[in-house]
Amino acid sequence: MKTTSKLKNQITSADQARLDELFTDGLKDIYWAEKHLAKALVKMAKSATSEELKSAFEQHTAETEEHAARLEQIFEMLGKKAQAKKCAAMEGLIEEGEEIIESTDKGTMVRDCGLIMAAQKVEHYEISSYGTLRNIAVTLGHQDVADLLQQTLDQEGTTDKLLTELAESYVNEEAAAE
Incomplete structure (x- = not known):
């Protein structure tokens, strides 16, 4: 839903401050x-x-390190210290991936199938997070920040598609045959 210019004019500085705080927490x-x-x-x-x-x-490990560096750049652009705030959602998703490793046999395609499943859950979380943050950045007038967030969002989407291709091209079928 597009915000009309009339509504934008009605946003108070207090509203903007609350949205900025939410945005900063999302970045952390x-x-x-x-x-x-x-x-x-x-x-x-x-x-x-x-x-x-x-x-x-x-x-994706290399890209993830790049994403963290890009976030550090965003914090700097906003005049804020790059700080992390524990992400319970990601903590849970990482734990789920570890459980898949522990509960599947080494060297099997069943494990790979499970790893893809866990990784795609992570990607979908990141896609929703970066998409929302990009939209808030635009609302707050930080188009330069929104552009950087879009770069990360694009990379996350590409990774998700690659994981789907691996699953559909052979991993799932081989896992089913084990």
């Missing part, structure tokens, strides 16, 4: 998520069976 949340996800992706890459999935996790 996703910053924590990216920092912890980078570590989890290393473990997921080591646990993957197929070379293609290992490679996808390794590539």
Whole structure:
């Protein structure tokens, strides 16, 4: 839903301050998520069976580190210190990925199928987070920040599509045959 210019003119400085606080908290949340996800992706890459999935996790580890650096740049652009705030959602998603590793047999496509499932849950969380943050940045008049958030959002979408392609091209079928 587009905000009309009439409504924008009615937004008070107090409203703007509350939205800015929510936005900053969201940035801190996703910053924590990216920092912890980078570590989890290393473990997921080591646990993957197929070379293609290992490679996808390794590539996304590098991108995740780039996302954290981009968030640091955003904090700087906003004149704020880059701070992380514990993200309970990402903590739970990472734990779920660890449970999949522990509950599946090493060297199986069933494990890879589970790792893809866990990774896509993470991607969908990140996509929704970055999309919302981008929209708030636009509302607050931070188009330069919104553009950086869009770059990350695009990368997250690409990763999600790659994981789907791996699952559909062979991982799921091979897992079903084990």
